[in-house]
Amino acid sequence: MTHEEYLKDGKRGRDGDQPAFVRRNATTGIVTYESYWADDKRGRDGDQPAVIERDAMTGDVTREEYWKDGVEIPAPSQPIASRAAQGITSPKTLI
Numbered sequence: 001m002t003h004e005e006y007l008k009d010g011k012r013g014r015d016g017d018q019p020a021f022v023r024r025n026a027t028t029g030i031v032t033y034e035s036y037w038a039d040d041k042r043g044r045d046g047d048q049p050a051v052i053e054r055d056a057m058t059g060d061v062t063r064e065e066y067w068k069d070g071v072e073i074p075a076p077s078q079p080i081a082s083r084a085a086q087g088i089t090s091p092k093t094l095i
Contacts, residue, residue, distance in 0.1 A: 001026055012037040017048070025056040032056045041070035049075075 004022040006014040014020050019034035035051050036044040044050040049064035066073045 001032075011040040013039055017044070028056055028059075030054060030056055030059045036067075042067040043069050043071075047076050 002024045004024075006012075006018075006020045008014055012020045014037075017036070020037035021033070021035040022031055023033040024031050032054050033052070035042060036048075037050075042050050044067065048066075050067035051063070051065035052061060053063040054060060055062055064075065066075050
Protein backbone atom coordinates (compact mmCIF):
# COMPACT_ATOMS: atom_id res chain seq x y z
CA MET A 1 0.00 0.00 0.00
CA THR A 2 1.22 3.48 -0.76
CA HIS A 3 0.11 6.55 1.15
CA GLU A 4 0.09 10.17 -0.02
CA GLU A 5 -0.60 13.20 2.13
CA TYR A 6 -0.83 16.81 0.95
CA LEU A 7 -0.51 20.03 2.92
CA LYS A 8 -1.23 23.59 1.88
CA ASP A 9 0.28 26.37 3.99
CA GLY A 10 1.09 23.77 6.66
CA LYS A 11 -2.51 22.53 6.92
CA ARG A 12 -4.20 19.45 5.49
CA GLY A 13 -5.65 20.41 2.15
CA ARG A 14 -5.01 20.84 -1.53
CA ASP A 15 -5.92 23.25 -4.32
CA GLY A 16 -8.94 22.41 -6.41
CA ASP A 17 -11.15 19.40 -5.85
CA GLN A 18 -8.33 16.97 -5.02
CA PRO A 19 -7.94 14.69 -2.00
CA ALA A 20 -5.44 15.52 0.75
CA PHE A 21 -5.02 11.84 1.73
CA VAL A 22 -4.75 8.99 -0.75
CA ARG A 23 -4.07 5.28 -0.21
CA ARG A 24 -3.37 3.10 -3.20
CA ASN A 25 -3.10 -0.70 -3.47
CA ALA A 26 0.52 -1.38 -4.42
CA THR A 27 -0.38 -4.40 -6.58
CA THR A 28 -3.41 -3.11 -8.50
CA GLY A 29 -2.65 0.63 -8.36
CA ILE A 30 -6.30 1.28 -7.44
CA VAL A 31 -7.00 4.12 -5.01
CA THR A 32 -8.63 2.39 -2.03
CA TYR A 33 -9.10 5.45 0.18
CA GLU A 34 -9.27 9.18 -0.39
CA SER A 35 -10.17 11.99 1.97
CA TYR A 36 -10.77 15.66 1.12
CA TRP A 37 -9.69 18.48 3.42
CA ALA A 38 -9.48 22.28 3.35
CA ASP A 39 -7.73 24.39 6.01
CA ASP A 40 -7.26 21.32 8.24
CA LYS A 41 -10.99 20.51 8.20
CA ARG A 42 -12.41 17.45 6.50
CA GLY A 43 -15.01 18.41 3.94
CA ARG A 44 -15.98 18.86 0.34
CA ASP A 45 -18.34 21.21 -1.45
CA GLY A 46 -21.60 20.21 -3.09
CA ASP A 47 -22.99 16.69 -3.10
CA GLN A 48 -19.52 15.16 -3.22
CA PRO A 49 -18.31 12.65 -0.61
CA ALA A 50 -15.34 13.79 1.51
CA VAL A 51 -14.27 10.20 2.27
CA ILE A 52 -14.33 7.48 -0.36
CA GLU A 53 -13.29 3.86 0.12
CA ARG A 54 -12.98 1.38 -2.76
CA ASP A 55 -12.45 -2.33 -3.25
CA ALA A 56 -8.74 -2.92 -3.97
CA MET A 57 -9.42 -5.41 -6.76
CA THR A 58 -12.38 -3.82 -8.58
CA GLY A 59 -12.23 -0.13 -7.68
CA ASP A 60 -15.94 -0.22 -6.81
CA VAL A 61 -16.96 2.31 -4.16
CA THR A 62 -17.69 0.48 -0.90
CA ARG A 63 -18.19 3.40 1.48
CA GLU A 64 -18.68 7.16 1.41
CA GLU A 65 -18.86 9.82 4.11
CA TYR A 66 -20.05 13.39 3.64
CA TRP A 67 -18.41 16.22 5.55
CA LYS A 68 -18.61 20.01 5.48
CA ASP A 69 -16.21 22.26 7.43
CA GLY A 70 -15.06 19.41 9.70
CA VAL A 71 -18.55 18.16 10.56
CA GLU A 72 -20.07 14.95 9.20
CA ILE A 73 -23.35 15.61 7.40
CA PRO A 74 -26.09 13.29 6.10
CA ALA A 75 -25.49 11.59 2.77
CA PRO A 76 -27.67 12.38 -0.23
CA SER A 77 -30.88 10.36 -0.27
CA GLN A 78 -29.82 7.90 -2.99
CA PRO A 79 -27.58 4.98 -1.96
CA ILE A 80 -24.09 4.54 -3.44
CA ALA A 81 -25.03 1.74 -5.86
CA SER A 82 -28.00 3.64 -7.26
CA ARG A 83 -26.00 6.82 -7.85
CA ALA A 84 -23.05 4.87 -9.28
CA ALA A 85 -25.35 3.13 -11.76
CA GLN A 86 -26.35 6.59 -12.97
CA GLY A 87 -22.68 7.54 -13.29
CA ILE A 88 -22.89 10.40 -10.81
CA THR A 89 -20.57 9.13 -8.06
CA SER A 90 -17.82 7.42 -9.93
CA PRO A 91 -14.92 9.32 -8.37
CA LYS A 92 -11.92 9.45 -10.61
CA THR A 93 -9.12 7.02 -9.96
CA LEU A 94 -6.04 9.10 -9.36
CA ILE A 95 -3.03 8.44 -11.56
